[in-house]
Amino acid sequence: MASTQGIYSSSSNVKTRRSLLAAKLSRREPSFVPVSPACRPVRPAKSVARDTPPGLSPISNSPHSMATTPEKDPISLWNRYVHWLYQNKDLGLYLDVSRIGFSDGFFEKMDSKMQRALAAMQELEKGAIANPDEGRMVGHYWLRNPSLAPNSSLRLQIEKTLDSVCEFANKIISAEIKPPSSPHGRFTQILSIGIGGSALGPQFVAEALAPDNPPLKVRFIDNTDPAGIDHQIAQLGPELASTLVIVISKSGGTPETRNGLLEVQKAFRDAGLEFSKQGVAITQENSLLDNTARIERWLARFPMFDWVGGRTSVMSAVGLLPAALQGIDIREMLFGASLMDEANRKIVVKNNPAALLALCWYWATDGVGSKDMVVLPYKDSLLLFSRYLQQLVMESLGKELDLDGNRVNQGITVYGNKGSTDQHAYIQQLREGVHNFFVTFIEVLRDRPPGHDWELEPGVTCGDYLFGMLQGTRSALYSNDRESITVTVQEVNPRSVGALIALYERAVGLYAYLVNINAYHQPGVEAGKKAAGEILALQKRVLAILNEASCKEPVESLTLNEIADRCQEPGQIEMIYKIIAHMAANDRAIIAEGDCGSPRSIKVFLGECIAYDL
Numbered sequence: 001m002a003s004t005q006g007i008y009s010s011s012s013n014v015k016t017r018r019s020l021l022a023a024k025l026s027r028r029e030p031s032f033v034p035v036s037p038a039c040r041p042v043r044p045a046k047s048v049a050r051d052t053p054p055g056l057s058p059i060s061n062s063p064h065s066m067a068t069t070p071e072k073d074p075i076s077l078w079n080r081y082v083h084w085l086y087q088n089k090d091l092g093l094y095l096d097v098s099r100i101g102f103s104d105g106f107f108e109k110m111d112s113k114m115q116r117a118l119a120a121m122q123e124l125e126k127g128a129i130a131n132p133d134e135g136r137m138v139g140h141y142w143l144r145n146p147s148l149a150p151n152s153s154l155r156l157q158i159e160k161t162l163d164s165v166c167e168f169a170n171k172i173i174s175a176e177i178k179p180p181s182s183p184h185g186r187f188t189q190i191l192s193i194g195i196g197g198s199a200l201g202p203q204f205v206a207e208a209l210a211p212d213n214p215p216l217k218v219r220f221i222d223n224t225d226p227a228g229i230d231h232q233i234a235q236l237g238p239e240l241a242s243t244l245v246i247v248i249s250k251s252g253g254t255p256e257t258r259n260g261l262l263e264v265q266k267a268f269r270d271a272g273l274e275f276s277k278q279g280v281a282i283t284q285e286n287s288l289l290d291n292t293a294r295i296e297r298w299l300a301r302f303p304m305f306d307w308v309g310g311r312t313s314v315m316s317a318v319g320l321l322p323a324a325l326q327g328i329d330i331r332e333m334l335f336g337a338s339l340m341d342e343a344n345r346k347i348v349v350k351n352n353p354a355a356l357l358a359l360c361w362y363w364a365t366d367g368v369g370s371k372d373m374v375v376l377p378y379k380d381s382l383l384l385f386s387r388y389l390q391q392l393v394m395e396s397l398g399k400e401l402d403l404d405g406n407r408v409n410q411g412i413t414v415y416g417n418k419g420s421t422d423q424h425a426y427i428q429q430l431r432e433g434v435h436n437f438f439v440t441f442i443e444v445l446r447d448r449p450p451g452h453d454w455e456l457e458p459g460v461t462c463g464d465y466l467f468g469m470l471q472g473t474r475s476a477l478y479s480n481d482r483e484s485i486t487v488t489v490q491e492v493n494p495r496s497v498g499a500l501i502a503l504y505e506r507a508v509g510l511y512a513y514l515v516n517i518n519a520y521h522q523p524g525v526e527a528g529k530k531a532a533g534e535i536l537a538l539q540k541r542v543l544a545i546l547n548e549a550s551c552k553e554p555v556e557s558l559t560l561n562e563i564a565d566r567c568q569e570p571g572q573i574e575m576i577y578k579i580i581a582h583m584a585a586n587d588r589a590i591i592a593e594g595d596c597g598s599p600r601s602i603k604v605f606l607g608e609c610i611a612y613d614l
């Protein structure tokens, strides 16, 4: 007999005939039970007031200006759900767009635009220069189906790289290739150094798919934060001797990655280890990194291709090598992506999940990014999906100019962590606060591997709670007119992860065509990098001037104004103050006398006369 149990006490784990039957049923193809439908209709979302850039007319084509046909009762909502539900049987993936309030008329109205986008995507897959500013082809779709590559030399490059990734990973895992001086006699750890697209994909895949006891465990250096780097190295401790260091950079010249490499190489020297015997580079041929790895005779080098962008590189050696080393089935991941790509080539929008997603984004954001995309996977292992999507979506869509040179300031903001955790953080605002978002729920049907589940209350498992939280939040948001999309997968496995990545890659590409922007360049990123370079150059000049003054007898201490004048950069006085404050805080021989809170009072000199070779 079921006892009345407290919320924290568990029921016994005795399997009744009913629970066995339920377990059997749950292994079948899922039968979708509709969530208790919301009672209130979807109202057309209000267009968010936006500043219109000069020279541009206000949002003229807002989909919300069209009359919607909101569902008013549970049965018509159920009909809408059934009508729009997309299912991909091979992938066990479903896409539910019924809680986005578009009308049928919207899809009809957008069809010619979408057909043009699909045709452009077809050209891209055939090798057209789809990134006009950089004059590049865009070929990440070929990575999972090399037969699509526009010529046999590209096809061979892809196949050869995949084979060499698998072969190298097998040799590392089987200890055919060993670190020279590890007591373990084999590699046990991976330290991946890279940033942006050279980190986010591998991080997402590792979090989603690495087994509990992988052949090699992975950790990441994805910043130039010295304390963060120290932490990773300290965590490795003596296992540095059995660490495979994978340095990933498409350009091969990204400063954060270079710095991470230099720091790790120093740690190797300090530990008396030979870095080259444990270093692997993934980069474009003849890049600075490639040349360094070749000259220093690192353990291995793998290519990145010119026609694969960083944010879509997870299915190149960038994502595949770390994944294979963690024992993840990379061919299944590629297969999942290729199945999704096939589905995304369908010209009937209702049968094309990426087109459905792109149109929902267009509807929800007025085609101008007026609403944010909140991504909520209800599964811990998918925690990094939203972070991964942040780069994929925001770096691809966040553009000042459209393809005709008009200023459009496009983009869609992406954020989110995971449910139900976020329900205890910011769902309050989503439900009741500013209405500037739409949600994407990622639902995973399989709670745990078969045979592990148990009922913590009579008839209820821990996973049922997670399910309930998702459905409850979806309903609660909808009943307050907050739109949502739900992507459902059977389980988190290499195939479904490959499919999810491919789904969003294509949706981003299609959406970019709908709003007439280049999704494959990132001109805005350069400004920050250039400014950082200028600041470091200024720091070197400041040091040279202080050095000259401090080597005098007696030592000459300088005000900030004097330093700025001698640098011939009076307009940079604030930056000079910040440089000095930063260096002084780091015991860098700089002595700043006076009150840091009133910068004009500060006088600066070097505590020692250092012959900086600047």
Ligand SMILES: O=P(O)(O)OC[C@H]1O[C@H](O)[C@H](O)[C@@H](O)[C@@H]1O
Pocket: 195, 196, 197, 198, 248, 249, 250, 251, 252, 253, 254, 257, 310, 311, 395, 522, 525
């Ligand atoms: O792979 P890398 O060349 O080192 O580039 C790393 C990252 O650098 C920049 O920030 C780009 O905007 C990203 O798209 C890129 O992924």
